[in-house]
Amino acid sequence: MLSSGALAWAQANLFSSIGSSFVTIGCIAFVAYFLPQVVAWATTHAVWSASDGAFCRQRQDGACWAFVIAKWDYLRFGSYPVAERWRVDLVEAVGALLVAWLLWTNAPRRALGALLFFVAYPILALILLHGSSVLGLPVVDTLLWGGIFVSLLTAVVGIVFSLPLGVLLALGRRSPLSVVRMASVVFIEFVRGVPFITVLFMANNLLPLFLPEAWTPDRLLRPLAGIVIFSAAYMAEEVRGGLQSLGKGQYEASMALGLNYPRLMALVILPQALTLVIPGIVNNFIGLFMDTTLVSVVGVTDFLEAMNNAMKDPVWAGPTIMVTGYVFAGIFYFCFCYGMARYSAHVERILAKAHK
Amino acid sequence: MTSISLADADRGAAAIRFTGVHKWYGSFHVLRNIDLTVGRGERIVVCGPSGSGKSTLIRCVNRLEKHQRGSIVVDGVELTDDITRIDEVRREVGMVFQSFNLFPHLTILENCALAPIWVRKMRKDDAEALATKLLARVKILDQAHKYPGQLSGGQQQRAAIARALCMTPKIMLFDEPTSSLDPEMVKEVLDTMSALAQEGMTMIVVTHEMGFARQVADRVVFMDMGEIVEVNEPLAFFDHPQHARTKLFLSQILR
Numbered sequence: 001m002l003s004s005g006a007l008a009w010a011q012a013n014l015f016s017s018i019g020s021s022f023v024t025i026g027c028i029a030f031v032a033y034f035l036p037q038v039v040a041w042a043t044t045h046a047v048w049s050a051s052d053g054a055f056c057r058q059r060q061d062g063a064c065w066a067f068v069i070a071k072w073d074y075l076r077f078g079s080y081p082v083a084e085r086w087r088v089d090l091v092e093a094v095g096a097l098l099v100a101w102l103l104w105t106n107a108p109r110r111a112l113g114a115l116l117f118f119v120a121y122p123i124l125a126l127i128l129l130h131g132s133s134v135l136g137l138p139v140v141d142t143l144l145w146g147g148i149f150v151s152l153l154t155a156v157v158g159i160v161f162s163l164p165l166g167v168l169l170a171l172g173r174r175s176p177l178s179v180v181r182m183a184s185v186v187f188i189e190f191v192r193g194v195p196f197i198t199v200l201f202m203a204n205n206l207l208p209l210f211l212p213e214a215w216t217p218d219r220l221l222r223p224l225a226g227i228v229i230f231s232a233a234y235m236a237e238e239v240r241g242g243l244q245s246l247g248k249g250q251y252e253a254s255m256a257l258g259l260n261y262p263r264l265m266a267l268v269i270l271p272q273a274l275t276l277v278i279p280g281i282v283n284n285f286i287g288l289f290m291d292t293t294l295v296s297v298v299g300v301t302d303f304l305e306a307m308n309n310a311m312k313d314p315v316w317a318g319p320t321i322m323v324t325g326y327v328f329a330g331i332f333y334f335c336f337c338y339g340m341a342r343y344s345a346h347v348e349r350i351l352a353k354a355h356k
Numbered sequence: 357m358t359s360i361s362l363a364d365a366d367r368g369a370a371a372i373r374f375t376g377v378h379k380w381y382g383s384f385h386v387l388r389n390i391d392l393t394v395g396r397g398e399r400i401v402v403c404g405p406s407g408s409g410k411s412t413l414i415r416c417v418n419r420l421e422k423h424q425r426g427s428i429v430v431d432g433v434e435l436t437d438d439i440t441r442i443d444e445v446r447r448e449v450g451m452v453f454q455s456f457n458l459f460p461h462l463t464i465l466e467n468c469a470l471a472p473i474w475v476r477k478m479r480k481d482d483a484e485a486l487a488t489k490l491l492a493r494v495k496i497l498d499q500a501h502k503y504p505g506q507l508s509g510g511q512q513q514r515a516a517i518a519r520a521l522c523m524t525p526k527i528m529l530f531d532e533p534t535s536s537l538d539p540e541m542v543k544e545v546l547d548t549m550s551a552l553a554q555e556g557m558t559m560i561v562v563t564h565e566m567g568f569a570r571q572v573a574d575r576v577v578f579m580d581m582g583e584i585v586e587v588n589e590p591l592a593f594f595d596h597p598q599h600a601r602t603k604l605f606l607s608q609i610l611r
Binding site: 257 | 450475
């Protein structure tokens with residue numbers, strides 16, 4: 001039996017008028033008709049285990065999860081040598097641990113966590129992923145890197161570098177020094193004015209032309225630079241919005257106390273400005289995560305590209321493979337982006353409480 | 357007249373010396389030929405109609421505004437474009453604003469301890485002990501761990517006074533400190549300021565609170581149209597104003 005509260009709520013929100021009753025019933029009918037089919041497609045009608053595509057070709061009304069399971073290692077690691085994949089596992093595990101430490105707002109010693117994540121971890125990751133002859137780890141060329149770990153690497157590098165660069169650009173754009181201001185404006189407007197693919201191609205093809213041959217950046221590093229540059233320009237405009245919404249009283253009070261420019265910014269202005277624009281910053285992060293799928297146009301095998309490659313395997317060819325693959329990829333991207341959105345909402349709530 | 361000899365002469369005597377100061381906002385002449393010397397421990401109240409340049413005058417003392425002609429010497433240091441000298445002056449000059457300008461993302465205690473830690477290089481414990489002492493002095497110690505948004509206007513302004521005092525300034529500037537307060541909160545802020553004056557702080561106060569001027573000020577400065585029209589001791593100023601403009605202003609403000 002429904003409680004009277006639930007009944008009252010339903011009456012007020014779902015059946016308050018004839019029109020809204022129709023909409024409610026229509027929506028319920030729609031969900032009742034399609035949801036069971038989707039669930040059945042994904043579960044009871046799906047093929048969960050098979051050694052090749054033959055069984056999936058017979059069961060065309062269900063997803064072919066067996067394909068994803070069979071290709072799982074390739075989707076995660078790309079062509080990274082099988083014997084060395086433990087190194088990727090280790091980097092991912094340590095990374096997950098450190099990110100959890102940093103994201104847990106009440107965690108003990110977060111400063112230490114930040115130090116480890118931003119200083120020690122990149123060095124560890126580079127040595128482990130790339131290899132080092134000194135430590136007896138065989139070098140794995142970035143040509144072989146691929147799959148989920150490249151997507152995560154691209155996203156993390158993009159996020160970690162684009163925010164500080166964006167802050168610097170935003171401050172530069174408001175600088176009283178006209179050279180700094182002009183340089184920031186030109187950079188931001190130029191990067192915002194061209195599509196991401198253009199930035200990627202430029203990073204890929206132009207960067208090596210400007211640098212001596214010995215310094216030619218790695219083929220994975222170039223798109224990484226591209227994504228940082230692209231995202232930083234958008235980040236700069238978000239941050240500038242935050243800076244502009246603070247009154248000049250905060251600047252004057254800080255200056256009157258004798259705080260110099262770097263301290264005024266770091267202690268008073270940026271903490272407030274960045275808090276104000278968290279939704280926009282996270283929006284940029286989510287966009288950046290989606291944009292990592294475009295690095296495939298310059299020959300990097302990210303997760304989506306690995307999925308595309310896996311679907312071309314004739315052993316698994318069949319009518320359900322493409323839908324299964326893209327649905328799985330969609331779920332993967334959704335989980336990360338929704339996670340970011342929820343986390344930012346959580347942080348906003350904490351900060352809002354603190355300022356009440 | 358050289359600024360060097362002036363600065364030397366000032367070291368003993370004057371806290372602040374304006375000499376022939378002019379300032380323009382674009383073509384608007386906001387300060388005209390200001391000459392004013394403020395002695396150590398002296399309490400000056402600046403009044404005048406809005407737009408008369410009184411706020412601009414005190415904002416020039418810690419270089420929140422830049423004057424274009426003349427010289428301003430604060431505690432023996434002449435204000436120029438030299439940023440280290442400006443910082444030197446700002447360390448010794450506290451300021452209280454009409455709109456409080458507390459840092460909303462920090463607690464009251466953190467607001468007070470921030471500058472001592474980062475500018476005076478005090479240890480965090482010492483800075484917080486100092487902040488606690490001064491918050492007790494302005495009678496809002498119980499609010500120390502709240503955020504500014506949780507306090508009443510009068511409490512916020514007293515917190516702002518404590519924040520400025522935490523730098524142990526030699527000079528305090530007050531820019532209409534009670535103008536944005538509800539009437540019932542004006543007294544608590546004025547009482548705090550009177551107590552400060554009693555301890556011998558050098559103060560310049562821009563205010564319309566004529567009762568405060570009468571009781572606390574050593575001299576009252578009347579400004580109009582960017583110039584100092586009249587300077588006098590409070591009794592003489594209020595009872596026997598010399599200039600027509602002063603008389604008009606007083607007749608408008610005192611009824």
